[in-house]
Amino acid sequence: MGASGVDWTMGARSAQLADWATALDVGKRIGGPGPRVAPAARGELAAELQRLASFAEDLVVDFTGLELGGFRTRAWTMGRGDWIRQNLGGLQRILEPLAIRILERKPERSTVARKALGAQMGALLGYVSRRVLGQYDAFLPPDDEGLLYFVGPNLIEVEQRYGLPSRDFRLWVAIHEVTHRVQFASAPWLRAQLSGLVDRYLDSVSLDSGELMNQLRRAVEQLSRGADVRGMQGLLLILTPEQRAIVEQTQAMMSVLEGHASYVMNEVASDHVEDLPRLRRALAARRRANAPERALQKAIGFDRKVAQYDAGERFIREIAARAGMDGVNLVWRGSGNLPSTDEVVDPASWLARVGG
Numbered sequence: 001m002g003a004s005g006v007d008w009t010m011g012a013r014s015a016q017l018a019d020w021a022t023a024l025d026v027g028k029r030i031g032g033p034g035p036r037v038a039p040a041a042r043g044e045l046a047a048e049l050q051r052l053a054s055f056a057e058d059l060v061v062d063f064t065g066l067e068l069g070g071f072r073t074r075a076w077t078m079g080r081g082d083w084i085r086q087n088l089g090g091l092q093r094i095l096e097p098l099a100i101r102i103l104e105r106k107p108e109r110s111t112v113a114r115k116a117l118g119a120q121m122g123a124l125l126g127y128v129s130r131r132v133l134g135q136y137d138a139f140l141p142p143d144d145e146g147l148l149y150f151v152g153p154n155l156i157e158v159e160q161r162y163g164l165p166s167r168d169f170r171l172w173v174a175i176h177e178v179t180h181r182v183q184f185a186s187a188p189w190l191r192a193q194l195s196g197l198v199d200r201y202l203d204s205v206s207l208d209s210g211e212l213m214n215q216l217r218r219a220v221e222q223l224s225r226g227a228d229v230r231g232m233q234g235l236l237l238i239l240t241p242e243q244r245a246i247v248e249q250t251q252a253m254m255s256v257l258e259g260h261a262s263y264v265m266n267e268v269a270s271d272h273v274e275d276l277p278r279l280r281r282a283l284a285a286r287r288r289a290n291a292p293e294r295a296l297q298k299a300i301g302f303d304r305k306v307a308q309y310d311a312g313e314r315f316i317r318e319i320a321a322r323a324g325m326d327g328v329n330l331v332w333r334g335s336g337n338l339p340s341t342d343e344v345v346d347p348a349s350w351l352a353r354v355g356g
Contacts, residue, residue, distance in 0.1 A: 035156055
């Protein structure tokens with residue numbers, strides 16, 4: 001509720017679940033502003049990223065053979081705080097159904113509980129805001145279709161730290177994000193598939209304390225038999241079989257989306273970006289972290305995202321070698337063509353299934 005007394009949440013129940021103002025404040029404090037950039041330089045960066053995004057769109061469509069349609073790609077060059085704010089908005093929309101279920105059982109949430117949950121979300125997004133370079137937001141409203149996020153301070157920070165040619169580096173990043181946009185625009189069912197997986201997972205979350213204890217007991221039993229508890233494996237131990245299936249399906253889907261974007265980014269850039277190996281080495285060096293940060297990345301699944309890039313790119317690259325881009329584009333024909341986790345590591349079996 002603002003100072004004017006107007007409820008700008010439009011009655012959203014997620015606003016009663018978490019304090020989103022606290023989330024934004026904590027996120028901005030942890031994210032920090034990044035390197036200082038003069039207003040004129042910020043304007044030049046925004047203009048160049050718009051030009052490069054449009055150029056990248058033409059390159060990606062031509063290389064993949066996928067149809068785009070709709071609006072031309074638009075680049076929003078933002079600061080870390082803007083990125084946090086936009087992603088908090090997405091979280092509110094995603095968590096709304098779960099918030100309704102929780103509040104039906106317990107209508108009153110203490111201020112402390114709301115602020116604590118908000119602080120946790122803000123801390124997570126604050127950390128990620130220091131790492132992300134660009135983003136295609138699959139959960140934006142239809143009117144914002146074609147909008148890509150670019151975190152200006154992070155792009156400049158990487159360019160300065162590794163002495164990279166700014167135009168080439170920015171085009172390389174733009175190609176990756178534009179590819180995500182082309183994926184979802186050419187296969188409209190993708191957005192419904194992804195949101196459906198999220199909804200199914202949230203619907204499966206039990207609000208019954210007894211069921212939660214049963215899940216924890218099952219995890220302890222598996223631990224006693226020597227189960228792996230590192231990273232995502234530790235989370236999988238406490239999931240129900242239904243939840244585990246949803247998570248594995250989501251992981252396979254994200255591997256393909258990220259791997260396809262990485263493959264297209266590198267193949268297209270090979271003809272339009274100078275010294276691509278240097279850019280790749282710089283990004284690999286940036287991903288390397290010290291021991292405490294590696295532990296944090298593993299805890300929040302950040303390392304899993306990097307693994308998705310690698311496994312998915314190997315999958316796409318092998319399909320392209322065997323069947324060309326027409327074979328790769330079979331992925332986008334429908335949800336039944338998405339590979340399973342087993343098929344991601346065995347591309348030949350996927351191609352035999354969907355390609356005949």
